Amino acid sequence: MNQEFLSGKGGEREKGRAMPTRHLKLTVAYDGSAFHGWQEQPAPLQVRTVQGVMRERLQKLTGEDVSPLAASRTDAGVHARGQVVRIVTAATIPLDRWPQAANSVLPPDVAVREAVEVPPAFHPILDATWKTYAYTLLNSPVRSPRWRQYSLHVPYALEVGAMDQAAAFLLGTHDFSSFCAAGSGARTRTRTVYAARVTAAGPVLRFTITADGFLYHMVRIIVGTLLLVGQGKLRPPAMAEILAAKDRNAAGPTAPPHGLCLEQVGYAK
């Protein structure tokens, strides 16, 4: 459907400056703690989702259903610093005012960081060429109230060097079936990992991974497996064997969602 020449309606119409419909690429951050993930759920489920909140609040701002579509359907509890959300709008809000206008109507746990105009053909999922996720671990005998919503507390000692070595076995193009939860609808389970590191800053450990795409629960299963390496229950080369097995049962448990954050989504142009 070509929406480009539909006139604007709602919030900005009274100014008599109806604009052609624009497609905007928003960079969005959220605290996933109080959301049941990105994606809106069917009507009988009254759950709070980022997509639902954005649709509802931006409708108040623009008078339109802006049809928010995200690069990644993050799970319940997962955070985002650089989610990409495409919206379609005829509102006359200038581009550089969009973040503040949107943030004035969005709740405190969601914020638009940036807005740029994209061609109508832009598709946030299909056009994404890479994504970076980070998983944060607090490796300390005692838990931290401050970090509790953004990290997994690991009270036992972890060998960071071994975990980083293990992560290196993920680099390149592999069948990641061993790191894919049941219920994935992916046509192919082959993905290319461009970067994967485990770094430490004091008690805070971060696993960051960049790939051309991710399977269902892929990062969280990788983290659950790296934790076995960190405890010395697996040696780093075991990662290669687990990949080769192409069997979910070969990998470790699924780490909980609250340590995970979608950092960035990359596009070719």
Next chain:
Amino acid sequence: MNQEFLSGKGGEREKGRAMPTRHLKLTVAYDGSAFHGWQEQPAPLQVRTVQGVMRERLQKLTGEDVSPLAASRTDAGVHARGQVVRIVTAATIPLDRWPQAANSVLPPDVAVREAVEVPPAFHPILDATWKTYAYTLLNSPVRSPRWRQYSLHVPYALEVGAMDQAAAFLLGTHDFSSFCAAGSGARTRTRTVYAARVTAAGPVLRFTITADGFLYHMVRIIVGTLLLVGQGKLRPPAMAEILAAKDRNAAGPTAPPHGLCLEQVGYAK
């Protein structure tokens, strides 16, 4: 009242190893967001306080009223990384197990980081020789869901260098009446500031201040005044004039509590 030779009761008694009462100095962290401050309120007020939660939960652990007494009565919404809390207990929990034992009964937004035994004469308020507070500002055109509970969002540009210069005027011994809210019961308003800096790491600004003591709302009024300096509404030397005025009306507004954190409390021995 000499409690030293009272025998233990409650949780540990069944082991038949009643111990002399010990006085413990706990280092405590909390997220102040969901607390009405440290101090318990009179009975009709059913508000959640850190002192009330610690008393109740540690009673479950030990069977005793451990009489938690803190170095600083932090206000509603203020956080702590290094609050010092003295408790009195006859429980036989070994000292190095105390943090984990306490954290197993405390809610997620409070944690004991360390426990050391102190003489019965130790008084967390009277014996404190210095305290350090930090106030965090997020200086960015757009707000951040992640930082919202731990920083004040300042969307306009701030001159960090000018704020740091202004903070230097606080160093030394002064009458801080201009930075003291009405309602303070302090006998003297003279305090000695040992360190006061404003630093920036990207968009995150931190004001840290160490002094031998603080008046009611002192840090928050200082921050409210430094924000005027950061905006260019006051020049750094104005801090000296404001100090000299000894008048609350000479200083800036009181910054909100959620950017403030009690970092550390120091003792001579």
